[in-house]
Amino acid sequence: MNKRGLALFICNSFIWGVPFWLTKYLLTEFSPSTIVFLRAGIAAAVLLPFTLHSGDFQKALRSWRWVLVFALAQMTIPWGLASIAQQHLDSAFTGLMMTAIPIIGLFYAFSSGEKKVLTRQGTAGLLIGLLGISALIGLDSLKSQINLLAVAMVLLSTCGYAYAPRVVNRKLKEVPSLGAVSLTVLITSLAWSIPGITTWPQHGVHIRIVIAALVLGVICTALAFWIFFELIKEVGPLLTTYLAFTNPLVAVLVGVIIAKEPITVGILVSFPLIVTGTYLALSARAKTAFV
Numbered sequence: 001m002n003k004r005g006l007a008l009f010i011c012n013s014f015i016w017g018v019p020f021w022l023t024k025y026l027l028t029e030f031s032p033s034t035i036v037f038l039r040a041g042i043a044a045a046v047l048l049p050f051t052l053h054s055g056d057f058q059k060a061l062r063s064w065r066w067v068l069v070f071a072l073a074q075m076t077i078p079w080g081l082a083s084i085a086q087q088h089l090d091s092a093f094t095g096l097m098m099t100a101i102p103i104i105g106l107f108y109a110f111s112s113g114e115k116k117v118l119t120r121q122g123t124a125g126l127l128i129g130l131l132g133i134s135a136l137i138g139l140d141s142l143k144s145q146i147n148l149l150a151v152a153m154v155l156l157s158t159c160g161y162a163y164a165p166r167v168v169n170r171k172l173k174e175v176p177s178l179g180a181v182s183l184t185v186l187i188t189s190l191a192w193s194i195p196g197i198t199t200w201p202q203h204g205v206h207i208r209i210v211i212a213a214l215v216l217g218v219i220c221t222a223l224a225f226w227i228f229f230e231l232i233k234e235v236g237p238l239l240t241t242y243l244a245f246t247n248p249l250v251a252v253l254v255g256v257i258i259a260k261e262p263i264t265v266g267i268l269v270s271f272p273l274i275v276t277g278t279y280l281a282l283s284a285r286a287k288t289a290f291v
Contacts, residue, residue: 002234004234005231005234005235008227008230008231008234009231009235009242009243009246011227012224012227012228012231012243012247013243013246013247013249013250014250015219015220015223015224015227016220016224016243016247016250017095017246017247017248017249017250017251017253017254018215018220018250018251018254019216019220020086020091020092020094020095020251020254020255021091021251021254021255021258021259022212022215022216022220023035023082023083023086023091023216024086024090024091024094024255024259025209025212025259026038026209026212026213026216027083027086027087028209029201029205029206029209030199030200030201030205030209031195031196031199032080032083032084032086032087033080033083033192033195033196033199034195034196034197034199034200034201035083035196035213035216036079036080036083036188036192036196037189037192037193037195037196037197038196038213038216038217039079039213039216039217039220039221040075040079040185040186040188040189040192040217040221041185041189041193041196041217042213042214042216042217042218042221042222043181043182043185043189043217043218043221043222043225044182044185044186044189045217046217046218046222047178047181047182047185047222048182048186050178050182051176051178051179051182054176054178054179056176056178056179056182057179057182057183058179059175059176059179060175060176060179060180060182060183061183062175063171063172063175063180064183066167066171066172067172067175067180067183067184067187068187069167069171070164070167070168070172070180070184071183071184071187071188072160073160073161073163073164073167074160074161074164074184075184075185075187075188076187076188076191076192077157077160078156078157078158078160078161079157079188080192081153081154081156081157082094082153082154082157084150084153085147085150085151085153085154085157086150087150088146088147088149088150089146089147089150089151089154090255090259090261090262091251091254091255091259091261092251092252092254092255092256092259092261092267093136093146093264093266093267094154094251095247095248095250095251095252095255096132096133096136096248096251096252096267096270096271096274097133097136097137097151097154097155097158097248098154098158098161098247098248098251099129099132099133099245099248099274099277100130100133100155100158101158101161101162101243102126102129102162102242102245103126103129103130103133104158104159104162104163105162105165105166106126107162108162108163108166112166121280122280124280125276125277125279125280126277127277128273128274128276128277128280129245129273129274129277130277131273131277132269132270132271132272132273132274132277133270133274135266135269135270135273136266136267136269136270137151137266138266139264139265139266139269139270165232165240168180168229168232168233169232169233169236172229173232173233177226177229177230177233178226180229181222181225181226181229184225185221185222185225228240231243245274245277248274249271249274249275252267252271
């Protein structure tokens, strides 16, 4: 991985570790539908003036079919599922569940005939990460601390997250990043506009809620997705899915330190396994060609 790729990876790791907690916080005032609508709508309001002026939005429209596929896989469906699930799950737990994304991404790669996508060390890293996921779900479910339906919704969302980078790499690589992102958030905001508006709270909201929504829309969406597209173009889709290993580590720290969420047995056991798996998988991928 070159210096630019590493810098993009580190930035996205931190920025995308925060939305799990912000979503959980916003759920105290808003419905899941409203949160998705706000997140995408704020990002669209920020990006559209720039991309319309530059012509990037118009260029993205030429590939609207594949942008739509990306939107459904990366935002429209997963954000809804994850937001609904977080009504029943802690942000740290939800974040750690995202470590399933590289496993699913590897499955997509193999099913597409990409046989040499990992070294033995990288495969070992993924298996250790999978063991960490299993420990997280299994140990906490034994104590009836999690809602299994909510877990299933999060896992389903990871399938979309794992597929979306492949769409960018294969079909949207020549599309301007900001143009594609602005069209994607516009599609998502329109899709969730009716349920988002109809479930809007009847009372006023605290300024802290407003600030949280702005951070989620501007920094964690508009800025983060521009970085995300640039990262995919720099290092490829498979390595990009390893954000699912680093984002959750930030999510756990934010959940425990800021949100005062409990440290469960599942988190204690799975956390070191995920860290180890991340190191092995990333160091192995750094020595091989990217998909």
